[in-house]
Amino acid sequence: MGTAPGAFAGAASTVAALVLLIEFAMLRAPMLRSQIRLYAVQSFVVSALAGIVAHDRRIGELYVLAVLSFLLKVVAVPLVVSRLLRDADTEIAGTGAFGVASEFLIAIVVAAFGFFAVGTLHISSAVLPRSALALAAAVVLVAFVLIIVRSDVISQAVGFFSLENGVSLASLVVAAGLPLILEVAFLFDLLVAVVVFGILMRVHHGRSATLSTAGLTRLRG
Amino acid sequence: MNPLPDPAVQVLQVATVFVFAPGISGVIATVEARVQGRRGPRVLQPYYDLGKLYRKETLVPENASWVFLAAPLVAFVGYLSVPLLIPVLTTYGLPLGYQGDILGGGFLLTLAGFVTALAGADTGAPYAQLGSSRAMTFGALVEPTILFVVFTVAAITATDLPYHEAATVRSAAGQIVRPAHLLAAAALFMAILADTGRIPVETHASTLEFGMIDEGRTLEHSGPALALFRHASAIKQLVLYTILANVFLVPWGLSSSGRPASVALAIGTLLAKAIGIGCVVAVIDDSFAKLRLYKITEFCAAAFVLSVLAVFTLFLGGS
Numbered sequence: 001m002g003t004a005p006g007a008f009a010g011a012a013s014t015v016a017a018l019v020l021l022i023e024f025a026m027l028r029a030p031m032l033r034s035q036i037r038l039y040a041v042q043s044f045v046v047s048a049l050a051g052i053v054a055h056d057r058r059i060g061e062l063y064v065l066a067v068l069s070f071l072l073k074v075v076a077v078p079l080v081v082s083r084l085l086r087d088a089d090t091e092i093a094g095t096g097a098f099g100v101a102s103e104f105l106i107a108i109v110v111a112a113f114g115f116f117a118v119g120t121l122h123i124s125s126a127v128l129p130r131s132a133l134a135l136a137a138a139v140v141l142v143a144f145v146l147i148i149v150r151s152d153v154i155s156q157a158v159g160f161f162s163l164e165n166g167v168s169l170a171s172l173v174v175a176a177g178l179p180l181i182l183e184v185a186f187l188f189d190l191l192v193a194v195v196v197f198g199i200l201m202r203v204h205h206g207r208s209a210t211l212s213t214a215g216l217t218r219l220r221g
Numbered sequence: 222m223n224p225l226p227d228p229a230v231q232v233l234q235v236a237t238v239f240v241f242a243p244g245i246s247g248v249i250a251t252v253e254a255r256v257q258g259r260r261g262p263r264v265l266q267p268y269y270d271l272g273k274l275y276r277k278e279t280l281v282p283e284n285a286s287w288v289f290l291a292a293p294l295v296a297f298v299g300y301l302s303v304p305l306l307i308p309v310l311t312t313y314g315l316p317l318g319y320q321g322d323i324l325g326g327g328f329l330l331t332l333a334g335f336v337t338a339l340a341g342a343d344t345g346a347p348y349a350q351l352g353s354s355r356a357m358t359f360g361a362l363v364e365p366t367i368l369f370v371v372f373t374v375a376a377i378t379a380t381d382l383p384y385h386e387a388a389t390v391r392s393a394a395g396q397i398v399r400p401a402h403l404l405a406a407a408a409l410f411m412a413i414l415a416d417t418g419r420i421p422v423e424t425h426a427s428t429l430e431f432g433m434i435d436e437g438r439t440l441e442h443s444g445p446a447l448a449l450f451r452h453a454s455a456i457k458q459l460v461l462y463t464i465l466a467n468v469f470l471v472p473w474g475l476s477s478s479g480r481p482a483s484v485a486l487a488i489g490t491l492l493a494k495a496i497g498i499g500c501v502v503a504v505i506d507d508s509f510a511k512l513r514l515y516k517i518t519e520f521c522a523a524a525f526v527l528s529v530l531a532v533f534t535l536f537l538g539g540s
Contacts, residue, residue, distance in 0.1 A: 010399035017400040017530055024526050028519060104522040108529055115533050131534050
């Protein structure tokens with residue numbers, strides 16, 4: 001552990017760690033707008049990492065992917081989601097099932113599980129350090145925690161979208177040379193999810209006049 | 222010129238912190254006021270305040286015991302002995318530099334904080350007791366973060382000596398950008414914000430007793446005893462800034478020999494670094510609101526996440 005990684009490996013894992021940190025921040029985002037903004041920042045970080053990898057490892061196709069994912073996930077998705085919910089009230093603070101500090105502790109435990117579980121698989125990659133893949137797994141698991149503990153539609157939808165960010169991060173590590181068409185297909189999958197979630201959120205808000213999903217547990221005759 | 226003997230440099234380390242600590246507080250107060258568009262107090266104001274307090278008499282509450290009067294001295298000496306253990310001016314360990322590791326320094330800081338809280342509780346006055354109780358509670362929440370930062374240092378350098386961590390950071394560019402180092406430094410910075418009573422945890426120069434945490438403990442003290450506490454808290458602040466700058470963020474500009482010229486240069490760079498950190502703190506002070514008391518746990522949890530991730534990323538190949 002004493003030897004330092006190269007500057008590129010270090011920087012790349014730092015960016016990957018940033019993605020996980022933003023996922024943690026989503027656990028406490030108090031406003032609709034701040035939640036969407038966090039997602040945009042996280043997507044930007046993932047796109048930037050794709051750009052960095054493209055530059056350092058000279059993979060031209062990754063540039064295209066970086067630009068596409070920037071346009072879609074940093075610009076289009078946040079815009080669409082905030083347009084769909086423009087008449088919703090903006091407060092989503094306190095929708096967590098536990099206190100924020102306890103949610104953080106739960107998420108740390110879950111992230112640790114993902115981190116070390118993937119670490120024991122010894123998957124090595126030519127383009128990114130091993131810890132980036134472990135961080136990606138932690139992002140996915142913390143996204144699950146986010147979806148589970150917060151009972152408002154916006155956190156659940158953003159949790160799902162950010163789960164895709166974790167998967168993108170993982171795909172950068174293990175399959176940076178994946179054919180571009182497949183990567184783009186994933187992005188369009190996301191677009192479909194955004195449309196579906198957007199309509200769900202809108203219908204839910206239209207029916208219950210709230211973003212909270214707490215009322216859904218009541219039985220209706 | 223002949224190099225200074227090591228003990229002299231060691232004394233100089235303590236003297237530097239002793240002399241300049243209130244000045245750093247003064248600079249922060251001035252910068253904070255300027256950012257708000259006020260003129261603010263003089264940079265030397267803390268020195269005048271201390272001088273004024275030293276000339277006044279000490280009043281002791283009726284029920285207070287000897288703890289009340291002994292605590293300021295113990296806290297003062299506790300904070301002032303930490304500079305013996307950390308790289309304040311030199312890159313190499315001075316004669317007493319290896320007497321204690323980071324944990325040793327941490328124990329000294331904690332002892333001083335504990336004694337201060339004890340003095341507050343000893344008075345029997347409600348606000349001082351409130352301050353003591355809160356300071357110990359939130360201190361306990363910050364403690365895990367500090368521990369994990371120490372673990373990070375231990376895992377990176379295989380020791381827990383601050384000198385070795387500083388030398389490791391200086392050794393390669395890869396050491397600076399590795400996530401463990403950056404995350405640990407960020408966690409330590411947040412812990413320092415909480416420990417020195419800055420926004421978002423506490424309003425530093427507030428006079429509202431209900432918002433007080435650290436400040437509340439010394440409400441009953443007056444005269445020289447209060448002066449000692451004030452000076453001690455300025456020393457604590459400079460010591461923590463020194464650890465952040467000279468061990469984690471920018472361990473450059475330290476003297477590698479005892480030559481007077483390079484030691485003087487090291488004093489200058491230390492002050493510049495401390496003022497730099499102070500400016501950042503002042504800007505944070507002005508741009509965020511104080512967290513509600515029950516939300517401080519969220520701040521501590523965020524710092525804890527950073528430090529835990531720092532330790533995580535060190536496994537799996539160290540990057």
